[in-house]
Amino acid sequence: MAADLNDSAELMAELKDDINMDQTSVDETGTAETAAPTAVADKPAVSPARTGKLSAQDLIRAFEAEQLKSDLPEIYVGDTVRVGVRISEGNKERVQPYEGVVIAKRHGGLNETITVRRIFQGVGVERVFLLHSPQVATVKVERRGKVRRAKLFYLRDRVGKATRVKQRFDR
Known part of the structure; x- marks a missing residue:
């Protein structure tokens, strides 16, 4: 307990020294000028570089940022998309296209999913795709849809041209 207090006191002293260094700067002539004091709220209370530890939340954020795909197009509900799905059969791997209308988008970040609906042999089929999954090889927007709902579940009840x-x- 006492060691923790000493460590935190040392960190606070270092932070105060850093703030004092930021407030005083030396120009080319060698004279020191005092700058406007910077707000302590701009700096984190304890930087991860000083302690050598990252919080669990920072570790999770860093890991998730590495896993995000950067080449995904802007996908909106109502768009017709073609999703290339990786399928492993034995020791072979192939990409199978799945084309349909996006009827729902959920979550965000690493857990972002889209629900794609299409009609296959007269039967409506819906698949949920985790966008940042390694199983999703490609996502391409074939056409943009004009809808006024966030979820298009009403399309489930429609048949034929009504879908x-x-x-x-404009997008």
Whole structure:
């Protein structure tokens, strides 16, 4: 307990020294000028570089940032997308395209999912894709849809041409 207090006291002293160093700067002529004091709120209370430890939350954020795919297009509900899904059969791997209308988007970040609906042999089929999953090889927007809902679950009850979504040209 006493060691923890000493460590925190040392860190506070170092932070105060850093703040004092930031407030005083030396120009080319060698004279010191005092700058406006910087707000302590701008700096983190304890930087991870000084302690050598990252909080669990920072570790999770860093890990998730590495896992995010950067080449994903902007996907909106109502868009017709073609998702390339990696399928392993034995020792072979192939990419199978799955094309349909995005009827829902959920979550965000690493856990972002889209629900894609299509009609296959007269039967409606929906698949949920985890966008940042390694199983999703490619995502391509085939056409933009013009809808006024965040979830298009009403398309489940429609048959034939009634399931069509108007095309949007401005995006």
